Amino acid sequence: DAAVVVIDGGRVLDEPVRILHVNTGQPGLTTPRTLVLAGADSRVNVVETIVGMSSGAGTLTASVTEIVVDAGAVVEHCRIHLHGAESFHAGTVHVTEEEGSRFTAHTFCLSGRLVREDMHTLLRGERIESTLNGLCLPDGEDHVDNYTTIEHAAPDCTSHELYKGVVCGKARSVFRGKIHVHRVAQRTDAYQSNQNL
Numbered sequence: 001d002a003a004v005v006v007i008d009g010g011r012v013l014d015e016p017v018r019i020l021h022v023n024t025g026q027p028g029l030t031t032p033r034t035l036v037l038a039g040a041d042s043r044v045n046v047v048e049t050i051v052g053m054s055s056g057a058g059t060l061t062a063s064v065t066e067i068v069v070d071a072g073a074v075v076e077h078c079r080i081h082l083h084g085a086e087s088f089h090a091g092t093v094h095v096t097e098e099e100g101s102r103f104t105a106h107t108f109c110l111s112g113r114l115v116r117e118d119m120h121t122l123l124r125g126e127r128i129e130s131t132l133n134g135l136c137l138p139d140g141e142d143h144v145d146n147y148t149t150i151e152h153a154a155p156d157c158t159s160h161e162l163y164k165g166v167v168c169g170k171a172r173s174v175f176r177g178k179i180h181v182h183r184v185a186q187r188t189d190a191y192q193s194n195q196n197l
Helices: none
Strands: 003-007 017-023 028-030 033-038 043-052 059-061 064-069 074-082 088-097 102-111 114-123 129-136 143-152 158-165 172-181 189-196
Touching (some): 003 017, 033 074, 102 114, 114 129
Parallel strands (some): 064 088, 102 129, 129 158, 143 172
16 A cells, blocks of 8 residues: 555644655565645655665565645655665656745665666746755665656746765766756756766
8 A cells, every 4th residue: 555645735744754664575576655745835844764674685676656746835855765785676756846836855875786766856837946865875786876857847947956976895876867948948947966976
């Protein structure tokens, strides 16, 4: 079953909503799902953690998170990867943002043999602020892929991306960021940066 978070319009949550997906390390496929619906003018902070309890040999986690940010809503989403040393993860986050909303994402890839995270945001209304932040710390022979797509589909919107990586040993880190500014999206302000050590 999916984890479903529904925030009524105008509601402000002071404490973060925490979602914990745990893979006990049994070989096979797990498919956690999360749906966040933030009503108009609401505020919510969601912390989603994906954990592997053992080395994770033979495990694949395929996660999907969908977030809908209604007009004037403010959503902060934090996703933390803590997989086993031999675990594989292929996940995606889809975000739809409406007029006057603000969305901030923080993605932390802290462990896992192969971690791929696809982030896709659609700025569908005017005066939207969207921020994507990421940090990966691969070690040994780990491999981390961060793919992002920001769709500016309306005018007068702002997006910022900052992804950083600290890569050790024989590990690898890949970042591919795409910003698509539609013809109608006049006066777009978009910034993207990827820094690695």
